């Protein structure tokens with residue numbers, strides 16, 4: 016049983032057997048991450064308002080039916096939450112399988128290879144094969160928008176997680192992007208404008224940073240590949256790599 020907190024601004028709950036006190040208004044996902052538990056996610060980020068669309072972050076709450084999204088469900092006093100069991104693993108793998116079935120499988124030649132949250136999350140949920148043939152090659156090669164001088168939008172790689180639309184609004188206060196259509200037809204669009212260049216986009220790059228796939232990609236990465244973050248250092252206590260040698 017979780018310890019009861021006396022602080023009226025906090026709630027106490029149990030996640031995977033660990034008791035934690037968190038400020039009221041904290042999501043279950045955030046509380047879990049404070050315990051070092053990484054619940055799989057695609058539409059949530061640390062900086063954007065929770066959206067609850069990808070359904071990868073499902074958890075089980077004792078005494079409740081269904082599997083709520085941990086990013087949009089707030090921690091409550093006395094809650095007992097389970098983030099990992101076979102049922103949750105199966106559900107997450109199935110959701111991811113649907114995403115991947117609608118996505119090209121050419122990771123090795125994709126500019127985002129090695130820096131792709133979709134790729135990483137597929138590995139995290141243990142997806143090894145895709146049973147569905149949802150990815151329609153005839154629909155592939157939708158028009159790539161390279162009208163912006165700094166980045167390119169490739170709709171084939173987009174999973175419509177909405178992170179770009181939300182980051183444009185929440186980070187930049189601009190409303191250059193929207194989602195057109197519904198269900199399988201839904202896609203990120205620049206609204207009534209035909210491309211990024213003619214839209215209200217101010218080229219801040221927030222959407223590129225927010226994108227969990229290679230759909231919105233910095234042109235320098237497309238042209239030169241992923242930046243090399245490795246550093247050379249001679250100091251055992253520092254990763255800066257200034258090259259100073261200890262005497």
Ligand code: FES
Nearest residue numbers: 056067069070086
């Ligand atoms: Fe919670 Fe997407 S991360 S629904």
